Amino acid sequence: MIRRPPTIVCYICGREYGTKSISIHEPQCLKKWHNENNLLPKELRRPEPKKPEVRTITAKGFYDLDALNEAAWTSAQSQLVPCNVCGRTFLPDRLIVHQRSCKPKASK
Template sequence: QDNFNPGQPRASKPAPTVFCYICGRQFGSRSIDIHIPQCLKKWHAENAKLPKAQRRAAPTKPEDVVVGGVVDQEATNEANWKVSQGTMLECENCGRRFKEDRLSVHQRSCTSDNPAKRVASKSRERP
């Protein structure tokens, strides 16, 4: 009981996370610089597997949003997330959007004769 210190609990704030502009996943501010080159390499590999007519230009990193000389992390994350959503492909049968590597898996069960159920048309907000 020598280690018991009464008083307010000392909960620390969680470390800030950054959205990857390629895949949309969240990473710690130190991990994102390691993740992006690997994610871009995977994106190029998946894009190369697509038929030439479906291949697209690599996503470009949006500029950091600066307000009053300071990077606005929330606005920058929003811009990164929006770019990541633009990399998704739409299923021609049901209209749902998927990452490139998942579209072919989805289309095994979603056909023009038996399309998957459409998702509600509400605009999707960032998690």
């Protein structure tokens, strides 16, 4: 069985990165998040995502990557905004595009 290298989920975008590259990715991702958030209409702007603090350490002294990744995934998912018509969730910039074509269902 081939074992996959460990990955860490970005708490901002929800993507997986290697343990070495996550420290490079996070500052760049946060900067991109700020740039995109500032371009949104005021009613769609969100507070800055906070890095989840997971202090779960295994018996061998390592961080529990599963707990860390779960907390990061939850943080990334909390950034999604629901459509007021259909209820689906989107990143705010994608919600604007979605709302152009989302129409209420015709009542019969």
